[in-house]
Amino acid sequence: MKCKEILDILSDYVDGELADEQCHRIQEHLKGCPGCLEFVETFRRSLEIAHDLDEKHPSEDVCLSVLQAFRKSCEQKDS
Ligand SMILES: [Zn+2]
Numbered sequence: 001m002k003c004k005e006i007l008d009i010l011s012d013y014v015d016g017e018l019a020d021e022q023c024h025r026i027q028e029h030l031k032g033c034p035g036c037l038e039f040v041e042t043f044r045r046s047l048e049i050a051h052d053l054d055e056k057h058p059s060e061d062v063c064l065s066v067l068q069a070f071r072k073s074c075e076q077k078d079s
Pocket residue numbers: 002003006029033035036
C-alpha cells in the first residue's frame with residue numbers, strides 16, 4: 001500500500017468506517033511508515049480539536065486542510 005492510497009481512505013479509517021481488511025492493510029503500512037503514522041495522529045488530534053470547538057458540526061474544512069497538507073508532503077517525497 002502506498003502513502004497516497006492511505007490518504008484516500010484515511011478519513012474513513014479514522015472514523016472507523018473501513019472494512020477489517022482495509023484497516024489491517026493501513027495498520028501494516030503504518031508500522032513501516034513513520035510519516036504516515038505521525039500524520040494519522042495529527043489527523044486524529046485535529047478532528048478532536050475541531051470536535052471540541054463545535055460539537056455539532058466538526059469542521060470539514062479542518063479535515064480537508066490537514067489532508068491537503070499531507071498530500072503535499074507525499075508528493076514532495078515521491079518526486
Ligand atoms: Zn506512508
